[in-house]
Amino acid sequence: MPLSRRQTLAFGAALGLPAHAALAPLQLAAEVFPPFSQQVEGRAEGLDCELVRAVLGGLGRSAEIQLLPWKRALLELERGGLDGVIGISRGNLNEREEVLAFPEEPLAGSHSHFFFRRDQPFAFDGLFTLKGLRVAVLAGYQYPPDFMAAAYFTREPSATHEQSLRKLLARRVDLALVHAGVGEHLLQRENWQRELVADKTPIAPGRLYVGFARQRGHTQLAQRFGEALRRYKAQPAYHALLARYGVRPENVQTLPA
16 A cells, blocks of 8 residues: 555654655756666666665665766765765775765675776786776876885776776786776676686775765765665675676675775
């Protein structure tokens, strides 16, 4: 039986949400990050999008997810135009916690690898192995401070991981630093396995979250979301979700920093 407006407001209050927000879908943003977030027939889909909708649905909430370039998503958040961002880290010094309320449970662990052309082999063994090289990175991303401060190689910003890998194929860069799960997906989707390969060393291990805007009063929602996410991950439905999107569990596990 559908809930009446009064029942819906009461349910929202039980979740610790403002009454005026009980019926409003949360406005969330993610970047193009296949297979975790991608455009399908004009709608934001993917593993993370589906996971977030499922967990929020269990809390009686819904979400409208838009895909934005990362810099623009952060700008919209700063302007107060979003309720949260999907797939964001706490920052190198947890500085984003001033603006965002983070659940205890991350969406996933995150780590990247240096991808290279098979005809130009590469093995990462510390930052000095990058000397003189051009490395494609994502614009607006927070990488480890030592990586960003090194002056002996060039960082070439890209809008997406796919753009980074296409630069690598076109020999516009020597390496592309790409998220493990995204890189594996793109190599399979575009049939690039014969040309590109990933170095085995994981780079910049971390955690990605749904960050909820504090200025919109979502601190308690963030806590409840984390608790519900942890429960969801223990269910067969989560593992079925990973399998459906072709994501290996090791590509989303949390690695030691």
